[in-house]
């Protein structure tokens with residue numbers, strides 16, 4: 001896949017190769033949105049985005065949805081500046097919304113070890129939602145330390161550290177419109 005057209009000097013330097021292109025993301029999110037619309041027909045859905053990584057997925061997924069949706073955000077972090085989950089999840093920003101009796105759909109950019117989401121599911125379930133499901137653009141099956149039940153999945157990818165489309169390394173690369181493998185020399189891997 002050629003990346004020259006993006007005019008991103010990072011590709012071929014800090015970035016090894018594109019894993020999911022902008023067009024593939026657009027297409028897959030529209031398919032996921034169609035399934036969500038079908039499943040929640042006639043019901044109001046609360047989308048919960050997990051900051052910061054899910055910002056792009058949330059905004060692009062949402063604009064395909066025809067369901068009655070509202071949105072809230074939670075910020076949690078387990079990676080800090082590294083490329084491995086610390087396993088310790090911290091709430092940096094909590095929800096503004098009461099989940100009691102709501103149909104909740106968590107929107108994530110990636111499930112890697114699964115530690116963040118399994119913790120989050122437990123946390124949100126205790127708040128009494130009517131239903132709780134997960135949509136994620138990316139998942140790394142080989143990296144799973146805990147199994148997480150995903151209702152809406154974009155792509156399964158290899159166990160490599162990726163950046164772009166919301167995903168960062170030390171807060172950089174989030175703005176890339178595609179997902180790419182980060183060269184190990186950048187993080188000393």
Ligand SMILES: O=P(O)(O)OC[C@H]1O[C@H](OP(=O)(O)OP(=O)(O)O)[C@H](O)[C@@H]1O
Nearest residue numbers: 051052053077078079112113114115116
């Ligand atoms: O399955 P896991 O191994 O737990 O990894 C997934 C989590 O890691 C990333 O968040 P991160 O902690 O890097 O914060 P960020 O979204 O602010 O970049 C990503 O957005 C997920 O929330």
Ligand SMILES: Nc1nc2[nH]cnc2c(=O)[nH]1
Nearest residue numbers: 112160161162163167168
């Ligand atoms: N940027 C980035 N963040 C992650 N968080 C969990 N896995 C990843 C990954 O592969 N890349």
